[in-house]
Amino acid sequence: MHCGLCLPHCPTYELHRQEGDSPRGRLTLMQGLARGELDPQSPRLRSHLEGCLGCRSCEAVCPAGVPFGALMDRTREILLQESDEPEGAPLPMPRMLHDRLLGSPRLRRLAGLGARAAARLPRAGLPGLDATVRRALEHARPSLAPPPRLRADGPPDAVDVLLFTGCMDAFFTGPDLEAALTVLHALGLKVGIPSSPTCCGALDRHAGRPAAATELERHNREAFGAAEDGPPVIVLDSGCEATLREAADSFPGARATSLTRFVARHLEEHGPPRDGWREDPVRVALHRPCTQRNVTREGEILPTLLRGLPGVTLTGTPSLPNCCGAGGTAMLAWPEQADALGQQTLQALGTEAPDCIVSGNVGCRVHLRALQPQSPEDPPLLSPARFLAGRLAVT
Known part of the structure; x- marks a missing residue:
């Protein structure tokens, strides 16, 4: 065609x-x-x-x-x-992520510690590093967060939902996972957290490594169970959700659902959280990641959910590019292209001076945060989980 x-x-x-x-x-x-x-x-x-x-x-x-x-x-x-890369040659940074890091919880924890230590150094304090490694450290700097402290409410067969933690918890998504627990608990739900989930396999799948991706999918199938009538599996990031729903060898895709889709349906069926929502006004610029619009086709679920919350106004985003440029590891492999598209995205999102920006994918948030001037005037870039948790009424 x-x-x-x-x-x-x-x-x-x-x-x-x-x-x-x-x-x-x-x-x-x-x-x-x-x-x-x-x-x-x-x-x-x-x-x-x-x-x-x-x-x-x-x-x-x-x-x-x-x-x-x-x-x-x-x-x-x-x-x-067909690569002519010599045997035994050092792996480039994106390949190192696939081959060594994201599938191993222990290596992820060590790498997270190293990244946070490096982030405390001034940029001039990182001499002699490979350009891609330097780019990775500098790009990650504004988004690095401590790993979460998550506690399950019971075994997988005695809870209402299961939470997919993925492979970014040691780097970026700790606060998002903690926020998701807060929201789910406020809805009166018991949450299970399997002890050994791993990467969803998206980076391997899209880098041409289907065997590695299938192995990660098999591991997740064992962690979450393959029963079609098992608890829903809550996924925070649209890229992970898209991969889990499409993977033939993963646990049944119908069980994987975004936090926003699940919350929207729960509110429709059961009403607001026990203490309600805050009502003070907040202006939100909404970034809808490619996987949310083009793969899971959930582009309208989050804006509809947010518009239904007290005090929330969605700002306009004219001329928003089709992609922010993050593209998995593309933000590392193709920095000029990624930054050009990211700057266009930030400019469009900031047109009407929002109080915050909400984006449903961790890679997009990491990339866009790295391109912000890092001034107090920058609107914070939040996951849907953190935004929803912040709008819960406190009694």
């Missing part, structure tokens, strides 16, 4: 105006690569294919239903298999 109706929706084509950076151009390159007509070692070919952000905006508007995301995952698998 090469009609080109998707071109206006592609953030990299909008930025570069090159056919090879459009969905139509990339599909042509994928075909040539699969047929053996193109050299997999070509830097230009790899630049076009590896530079895709995986936002799947093209897939969402395609009249023929071309599964662009799955095709890109398979293409990157081919590129990885």
